[in-house]
Each structure stands twice: as structure tokens, then as C-alpha cells.
Amino acid sequence: MEKTIIVNAKSKTYNIEIIDHGLKKLREKVQTVWSPRKVAVITDENVGPLYANQVQRQLNAGGFVVEVLTVPAGESSKSWMNLEKIIQQLAEKHFGRQDGILALGGGVVGDLAGLAASIYLRGIALIQLPTSLLAQVDSSVGGKTAIDLAAGKNLVGTFYQPDLVLIDPTVLLTLKSRCLVEGYGEIVKCAALVGGDFWQLTGQIKSPQAIMRNANALIEASVRFKAQIVAADETETRRRQLLNLGHTLGHAVEQAAGGRLFHGEAVAIGLYQLSRLFEQKKLTAVGVTEQISTRLQAVGLPLSDDELGTTDFYRALKHDKKIKQQQLTMIYLKKIGQPEFYCYPIKQVIGWLQQELSQKKS
Numbered sequence: 001m002e003k004t005i006i007v008n009a010k011s012k013t014y015n016i017e018i019i020d021h022g023l024k025k026l027r028e029k030v031q032t033v034w035s036p037r038k039v040a041v042i043t044d045e046n047v048g049p050l051y052a053n054q055v056q057r058q059l060n061a062g063g064f065v066v067e068v069l070t071v072p073a074g075e076s077s078k079s080w081m082n083l084e085k086i087i088q089q090l091a092e093k094h095f096g097r098q099d100g101i102l103a104l105g106g107g108v109v110g111d112l113a114g115l116a117a118s119i120y121l122r123g124i125a126l127i128q129l130p131t132s133l134l135a136q137v138d139s140s141v142g143g144k145t146a147i148d149l150a151a152g153k154n155l156v157g158t159f160y161q162p163d164l165v166l167i168d169p170t171v172l173l174t175l176k177s178r179c180l181v182e183g184y185g186e187i188v189k190c191a192a193l194v195g196g197d198f199w200q201l202t203g204q205i206k207s208p209q210a211i212m213r214n215a216n217a218l219i220e221a222s223v224r225f226k227a228q229i230v231a232a233d234e235t236e237t238r239r240r241q242l243l244n245l246g247h248t249l250g251h252a253v254e255q256a257a258g259g260r261l262f263h264g265e266a267v268a269i270g271l272y273q274l275s276r277l278f279e280q281k282k283l284t285a286v287g288v289t290e291q292i293s294t295r296l297q298a299v300g301l302p303l304s305d306d307e308l309g310t311t312d313f314y315r316a317l318k319h320d321k322k323i324k325q326q327q328l329t330m331i332y333l334k335k336i337g338q339p340e341f342y343c344y345p346i347k348q349v350i351g352w353l354q355q356e357l358s359q360k361k362s
């Protein structure tokens, strides 16, 4: 399979190339956007040993000079400390404005490396080579970069588009099952926003193996949708907020779980729980929540978490980026494929969630 999807964002137009065994074509693809230069390959301790040598060989063959910089695996790497270390290493190795960063890893590496690329020397070139399912369907596309603060997730970041996203679905074969499945949480989110054939396709996925068998179609559908949204609203003035379906609650749950839950798992909980509450409010059509829960449970994604009842929603939600003049915009589904905005005073949303979700572990 070889597919090209063009992202026509306001700040930049670039290609997303979805290519089976695309790593073998890395040199050729990078050469379409970059002349020979120094490249910092930023990766993590799991992905580096699997793919960094191959990436380095390909780049060297194209005349690129490669430095591999490795961070620990996991969400806690999205930190000031790692950002500073990367920036320091770029400076020590005399990276200049003509050089570049290639992010080789999951969403954690992509968000961190993207942020470093966007601020070092006020911005150097970036290529995303996403290796987790979540990164291939979501985080490598659209230019959001971030690190976390104690106060909340992704509170420091930029919008910074890459020159190229190269997706090789075959690298997913080395991903642990739990990591594959968490990426599917974002796919269900996306399919619920789109509806139609995409939603039907997710209805056929009944196991992690089925995710893998259908990976190419799932990646293509997710990326096509995200590319459209980013083209329409790169910096999230309104429409891009739709991609936050399930995230208002998801980010709160992820933070409360302190690393125990992966991002896609927390999004699954957020998707289900918020849909349940909006269905109770009669804003979401009867049966939507059941369709969502069936899809999530089919692959073993969680619908709830023990921490949910004790989550401090006040602490977690007050930093939501969708708050404006004390009003929080939440996304809900009127029906599958029909997302809507729901704007409500933040204090009342917090009270409502505390009341509805405290002590309930359903």
C-alpha cells in the first residue's frame, strides 16, 4: 500500500505518506523535502534499539549526518527537563538553522521533539516518523507539540507543522498489544466524529488482531479526517476542538491516574462516560453510548477507572484549553457522525461531573 494525503494547513502544506515498509524508502522520501544536512533523530529507549540504526543508515546513504538522541519511554518524558536536555545537545553539537529533527517514536517523542524543533533557534525543520498506532493516526498529524506540567497535560506547546510525515504501518508489528489497543481509542473517537463507512468499519473490529489486520484502512480514514480539520482550522479556533471529543474528561482521568493509564485508554473512558452523561441529558441520541462501549470493550479498552470517583475535577478541568470567559466548551455527539459544541459555565460543569461521577464506578 502507498497512499499520499496532503495537509493543506494555513502555515504550511506537506505530505503524509502511508507506505508499507516505508522505512526502507526513508532516504528517498526525506530527499524530497530536505537537502543534505545534520539530522537529530529523537527517539525513546524502546523504539531506538529497534529502528534507529536502520533510520541512520538510510539517512547517511542520502548524505545526511545523523545524531541519535534518546529519551526514556513514557509520558513522563514530556517534561521541561527532557526538552532542555535536547536543546542543550543540539547546541553542543552545533545544529544550525539549516539542520533538522526527525521524531522517531510514539506520541510522546513526537510531541517533545516537535516542541524542540519549533523553539530551537526559533524553529528548525521537522519530520515525523510515527511508530505507535496512536502516533500514526493522530499525534504526528496537525502540528500540535507539547510537554506536560504538574498542573495538567500539554500545557506548554506550539503549533508547528512538519515537512513530512512518513507512516510505515509494518512497524506496528513490534508494538505491545496494550499500546496498539490504546491507539485504537483515538480511532474510535475519530470514527464517531465521522460516522458512515468509518464507523461501520470499527463495528467489525472485535480484537487487537483485527486492529492490526485493518490497520492500513483505519490509519488512512483517521488521517484523512484529521488533515481536513487541520486545513480548516490549524490553530483550533473552533472546528479543531472537535478532535478533543472525550478529552476534557480523558485528560482529567489520565492525570489522576498518574501514569497508570495510557492516553488512548483515558480517552476511551472520557468518550464513554461523557457520552453516557449527555445521553442522560437527552442531548445524545439513545443507543449512541452503547455503540461506543461495544466498540471499546471489543478490544479490551476500559470504560471506567477506580480513580474516576475520586478525581478532583476542579483541579483537572480548570486548565482545559477550551475555557473562555469562565465557559468550557465540551464536544458531544448528537448522533454518530454529528458532533456538537456544548458551552457551559466551568463551575457548573465541575459540579455536574463531581455529582454524576463521584463514587460511581460504572
Ligand SMILES: NC(=O)c1ccc[n+]([C@@H]2O[C@H](COP(=O)([O-])OP(=O)(O)OC[C@H]3O[C@@H](n4cnc5c(N)ncnc54)[C@H](O)[C@@H]3O)[C@@H](O)[C@H]2O)c1
Residues within 6 Å of the ligand: 044, 045, 046, 047, 050, 073, 074, 075, 078, 105, 106, 107, 108, 109, 111, 131, 132, 133, 134, 135, 138, 139, 140, 141, 142, 143, 144, 145, 153, 154, 171, 172, 173, 174, 175, 176, 179, 182, 183, 262, 263, 264
Ligand atoms: N500532538 C497531538 O496531536 C497528539 C494527539 C494524540 C496524542 N498525543 C500525545 O501522544 C502521547 C501518547 O502517544 P503514544 O500512545 O504513542 O505513547 P508513547 O509515545 O509513550 O508510545 C507508547 C509505547 O510504545 C512504545 N513504542 C512506540 N512505537 C513502538 C514500536 N513500533 N515498537 C515497539 N514499541 C513502540 C513506546 O516506547 C512507548 O513505550 C500522549 O502524550 C498524548 O498526549 C498528541
Ligand SMILES: O=C(O)C(=O)C[C@@H](O)[C@H](O)[C@H](O)COP(=O)(O)O
Residues within 6 Å of the ligand: 138, 142, 144, 153, 154, 186, 236, 240, 243, 244, 247, 321
Ligand atoms: O490534534 C488535535 O487537535 C487533538 O486534539 C488531538 C488529541 O487527540 C490530542 O490528544 C491532543 O494532543 C490534545 O490536545 P490538547 O490541546 O487538548 O492538549
Ligand SMILES: [Zn+2]
Residues within 6 Å of the ligand: 138, 186, 247, 263, 267
Ligand atoms: Zn488525544
